[in-house]
Amino acid sequence: MGRYVLRRLLQMVPVFVGTTFLIYALVWAVPGDPFEGKCGERDCPASYVSMMRERFNLDDPLLLQYWKYLVNLVQGDFGVTSSGVQVIDRIAATFPVTLRLALVALLVEAVIGITAGVVSGLRGQGFLDSLVLVSTLFLISIPVFVTGYVVQLVFGLQLGWIAPTVTTPTFGNLIVPGFVLASLSMAYVARLSRASIAENRRADYVRTALAKGLPTRRIVGVHLLRNSLIPVITFLGTDLGAFLGGAIVTEGIFNVPGVGGLVFRSILTKDGAMVTGVVTVLVLVYLLMTLLVDLLYAVLDPRIRYD
Amino acid sequence: MLLEVEDLHVEFRTRDGVARVLNGVSYHVSAGETLAVLGESGSGKSVTAQTVMGILDTPPAFVTRGSVRFHGEELLTASAERRRAVRAEGVAMIFQDALSALNPVFTVGFQIEEQLRLRRGLSRAQARARAVELLDLVRIPAARQRVREYPHQFSGGMRQRAMIAMALALDPEVLIADEPTTALDVTVQAQIMDLLAEIQRERRMGLVLITHDLGVVAEVADRIVVMYAGRIVEQADAVSLFRAPGHPYTAALMRSLPRLDQKGAALETIRGLPPSLLRIPSGCPFHPRCPRAQNVCVTRVPPDVPLGPGRTSACHFAEGVLGG
Numbered sequence: 014m015g016r017y018v019l020r021r022l023l024q025m026v027p028v029f030v031g032t033t034f035l036i037y038a039l040v041w042a043v044p045g046d047p048f049e050g051k052c053g054e055r056d057c058p059a060s061y062v063s064m065m066r067e068r069f070n071l072d073d074p075l076l077l078q079y080w081k082y083l084v085n086l087v088q089g090d091f092g093v094t095s096s097g098v099q100v101i102d103r104i105a106a107t108f109p110v111t112l113r114l115a116l117v118a119l120l121v122e123a124v125i126g127i128t129a130g131v132v133s134g135l136r137g138q139g140f141l142d143s144l145v146l147v148s149t150l151f152l153i154s155i156p157v158f159v160t161g162y163v164v165q166l167v168f169g170l171q172l173g174w175i176a177p178t179v180t181t182p183t184f185g186n187l188i189v190p191g192f193v194l195a196s197l198s199m200a201y202v203a204r205l206s207r208a209s210i211a212e213n214r215r216a217d218y219v220r221t222a223l224a225k226g227l228p229t230r231r232i233v234g235v236h237l238l239r240n241s242l243i244p245v246i247t248f249l250g251t252d253l254g255a256f257l258g259g260a261i262v263t264e265g266i267f268n269v270p271g272v273g274g275l276v277f278r279s280i281l282t283k284d285g286a287m288v289t290g291v292v293t294v295l296v297l298v299y300l301l302m303t304l305l306v307d308l309l310y311a312v313l314d315p316r317i318r319y320d
Numbered sequence: 321m322l323l324e325v326e327d328l329h330v331e332f333r334t335r336d337g338v339a340r341v342l343n344g345v346s347y348h349v350s351a352g353e354t355l356a357v358l359g360e361s362g363s364g365k366s367v368t369a370q371t372v373m374g375i376l377d378t379p380p381a382f383v384t385r386g387s388v389r390f391h392g393e394e395l396l397t398a399s400a401e402r403r404r405a406v407r408a409e410g411v412a413m414i415f416q417d418a419l420s421a422l423n424p425v426f427t428v429g430f431q432i433e434e435q436l437r438l439r440r441g442l443s444r445a446q447a448r449a450r451a452v453e454l455l456d457l458v459r460i461p462a463a464r465q466r467v468r469e470y471p472h473q474f475s476g477g478m479r480q481r482a483m484i485a486m487a488l489a490l491d492p493e494v495l496i497a498d499e500p501t502t503a504l505d506v507t508v509q510a511q512i513m514d515l516l517a518e519i520q521r522e523r524r525m526g527l528v529l530i531t532h533d534l535g536v537v538a539e540v541a542d543r544i545v546v547m548y549a550g551r552i553v554e555q556a557d558a559v560s561l562f563r564a565p566g567h568p569y570t571a572a573l574m575r576s577l578p579r580l581d582q583k584g585a586a587l588e589t590i591r592g593l594p595p596s597l598l599r600i601p602s603g604c605p606f607h608p609r610c611p612r613a614q615n616v617c618v619t620r621v622p623p624d625v626p627l628g629p630g631r632t633s634a635c636h637f638a639e640g641v642l643g644g
Contacts, residue, residue: 236426
């Protein structure tokens with residue numbers, strides 16, 4: 014196990030270098046002057062442009078630029094934006110919000126998705142099963158920006174049950190955006206658990222548990238669930254990784270000050286240092302989440318051994 | 321009488337029609353007795369056992385008639401709670417493929433201990449100690465370590481032993497073994513059969529041994545019932561059945577055994593295939609494959625012809641078959 018983790022961590026190094034290089038190259042390769050429009054209606058003075066080109070090493074060859082960036086990065090220096098703000102400060106301000114939103118979405122997705130899937134998988138064909146199948150198909154079919162705007166319009170503006178935009182990103186205020194963010198994955202989780210339960214319901218070990226005279230709730234709650242939820246939990250893990258990457262659309266609709274919005278604005282303003290910095294953090298988070306999911310898999314299913 | 325099955329009828333209502341899987345099965349087993357249930361795949365051996373345990377999948381399976389009695393108490397109409405109480409305490413069952421019958425994500429110990437904790441109220445430590453004893457009893461070496469292992473870490477024979485230990489946890493009075501050795505290689509088969517026979521003797525359990533292996537039957541069975549197309553075609557004590565079969569199907573099964581004195585010769589087979597349970601042949605269900613079939617076999621269902629004490633054969637020509 015220890016060797017496996019070490020190997021996986023070492024594998025992250027080339028992935029990390031590759032992705033950061035790509036994003037670095039792409040950001041500064043976008044056509045157009047990165048300092049255009051930074052000085053209002055007028056062209057920026059030549060002294061400003063040359064200072065900026067100096068600060069971001071833009072006169073060096075690309076590889077050397079990247080190398081200098083990487084050396085700083087490894088020392089924990091994410092650089093400053095063109096307006097002189099520390100990139101790391103902006104990430105530190107937005108990432109906790111995104112983390113909160115991601116946790117809310119994960120909870121919604123897990124609780125509702127698994128419950129719906131387990132119930133319909135156990136009951137088999139019938140009203141409940143059809144209801145779950147149709148409603149999940151509905152959720153899968155509509156894009157998140159539609160769900161988001163409709164929810165905002167109906168519950169926020171017409172019914173007035175919620176504030177249409179998030180002013181302070183507390184857990185409570187993030188419930189509705191969390192629902193919207195989770196809606197698609199929730200449908201997938203429901204279908205995945207439903208299929209998994211239906212498949213395992215007739216398994217031999219369930220019959221054995223029955224023959225042992227165990228009560229139904231223990232057969233379902235212990236024997237059946239533990240086996241059926243293995244694929245669901247790994248799905249949830251990778252999904253959390255995706256949520257942590259920020260939700261540009263959901264955050265945009267509800268005005269949540271998270272990482273997604275930060276990336277989006279930085280791309281629009283061609284703020285290369287910020288984009289590269291945020292994406293670097295997200296790559297790291299995603300790599301660690303994937304490793305965590307793989308390790309969790311071995312914990313859940315004793316037949317899987319990494320060595 | 322410990323366990324009695326009487327006139328059991330079970331049908332599977334499927335999309336293709338109604339399959340009559342059991343058509344009047346009766347047998348009984350008493351304490352200390354080994355009853356072998358012999359028959360081809362699809363003859364209804366396992367379905368009978370699952371009906372006794374009350375673990376049939378309904379739907380598609382429905383019990384339409386008959387009776388299952390444990391110590392004279394009717395089980396088919398008993399409450400779900402009562403049936404659950406009889407499972408594993410009264411009648412326990414072990415299955416053919418121990419790898420799929422054991423839960424892959426729990427340790428062998430956990431699966432033995434949970435019954436002891438839930439139904440006997442034992443503490444974790446007591447249950448663990450008892451599980452080790454049980455694994456010792458079925459002669460799993462280093463039981464203290466292996467109790468913590470998962471089913472996939474056991475070999476085939478060891479897994480079947482673990483399953484036997486699990487079935488014995490609540491000291492059942494009857495053990496139903498559904499083809500316990502089919503998935504094992506021959507030397508291991510013999511060890512498992514010896515173990516079962518020994519445990520059965522020591523505990524004076526009733527043992528219902530479901531098998532299609534005549535060799536297994538010959539060694540351990542006291543009495544034998546032979547099933548075909550959801551019916552019992554012959555029942556007899558083991559000695560007299562092997563001396564002279566009383567039903568053409570039993571006779572054909574015996575002729576199809578490999579024999580040392582006919583080494584190199586082609587094995588005899590029973591011509592034709594077992595009938596589809598959706599369309600069981602009229603009259604005697606075995607008539608399309610029977611070398612002795614006459615017109616009466618097509619038109620009339622044969623009654624159980626008595627052939628001596630405790631011995632019957634469902635054949636119009638039972639006496640003739642017995643005479644050779």
